[in-house]
Amino acid sequence: MLCVGLDPDQQKFPLSLQGQANAIFTFCRYIVDATADLVCAFKPQIAYFASARAEDQLEKLISYIHRHYPHIPVILDAKRGDIGSTASQYAIEAFERYQADAVTVNPYMGFDSMEPYLSYAGKGVIVLCRTSNPGGSDIQFLPTTDGSGEVMSVYERVAKSAATKWNTNGQMCLVVGATFPEEIAKVREIVGDMPLLIPGIGAQGGDVQATVKAGRNKNLMINSSRAILYASQGEDFAEAARKEALKTRDAINRAR
Numbered sequence: 001m002l003c004v005g006l007d008p009d010q011q012k013f014p015l016s017l018q019g020q021a022n023a024i025f026t027f028c029r030y031i032v033d034a035t036a037d038l039v040c041a042f043k044p045q046i047a048y049f050a051s052a053r054a055e056d057q058l059e060k061l062i063s064y065i066h067r068h069y070p071h072i073p074v075i076l077d078a079k080r081g082d083i084g085s086t087a088s089q090y091a092i093e094a095f096e097r098y099q100a101d102a103v104t105v106n107p108y109m110g111f112d113s114m115e116p117y118l119s120y121a122g123k124g125v126i127v128l129c130r131t132s133n134p135g136g137s138d139i140q141f142l143p144t145t146d147g148s149g150e151v152m153s154v155y156e157r158v159a160k161s162a163a164t165k166w167n168t169n170g171q172m173c174l175v176v177g178a179t180f181p182e183e184i185a186k187v188r189e190i191v192g193d194m195p196l197l198i199p200g201i202g203a204q205g206g207d208v209q210a211t212v213k214a215g216r217n218k219n220l221m222i223n224s225s226r227a228i229l230y231a232s233q234g235e236d237f238a239e240a241a242r243k244e245a246l247k248t249r250d251a252i253n254r255a256r
């Protein structure tokens with residue numbers, strides 16, 4: 001159930017990679033090779049590539065994962081959200097340019113903003129529901145009604161809509177932060193067996209055991225990025241990342 005997040009921050013790279021052409025790809029490739037037998041998915045975060053003008057290295061990385069580890073899905077973490085015509089372009093970017101198997105999207109603009117991704121049969125559409133950051137509560141906790149008199153918070157409404165209306169082709173997953181196990185349990189209750197992407201263990205301090213229990217040990221992809229990527233910033237970074245990934249995977253498995 002471990003998903004390794006690929007958030008390559010060049011300032012944290014070992015000296016031997018600093019200033020090298022293709023350093024981002026090379027760093028991620030080492031991490032992928034060191035952890036591939038321990039993961040259920042890899043999740044590259046697009047901002048780390050785009051901010052460094054390294055989209056070509058993201059393309060290369062996803063193609064490398066597909067070629068060497070074809071059984072491991074790649075989740076492109078892009079958190080897109082826009083009107084349908086623009087979302088169509090983002091869907092082309094995620095699924096045709098980058099060849100991702102799934103993409104994270106923001107549901108704030110509603111169902112039509114997610115439809116272009118859903119039109120790619122077999123691709124995963126991973127919808128933000130109860131995010132891991134403290135400020136997530138600013139909006140996601142607000143009460144809503146839908147006319148039936150039933151009051152629920154925004155994140156519960158997203159979960160309910162995903163479970164009852166939006167997931168027409170079985171492609172949807174939801175993001176729920178490991179930092180909020182109570183809400184993981186509520187979302188699990190609403191959506192049944194739908195897969196959940198759960199970031200927030202490791203650097204953000206989420207509790208692995210509480211996360212697995214709240215998710216009922218079913219269809220979970222539990223993401224850790226920085227704690228694994230930068231377990232060491234020295235030349236032994238890949239070895240250290242493997243050790244940390246093993247430790248995390250074992251902690252997840254002990255909690256199952």
Ligand SMILES: O=C(O)c1cc(=O)[nH]c(=O)n1[C@@H]1O[C@H](COP(=O)(O)O)[C@@H](O)[C@H]1O
Binds near residue numbers: 201203
């Ligand atoms: O969609 C996500 O992946 C995501 C959603 C969320 O609620 N919280 C969250 O941290 N993430 C992403 O998950 C990763 C977490 O990284 P670490 O905190 O370093 O493990 C980052 O790439 C975040 O952008």
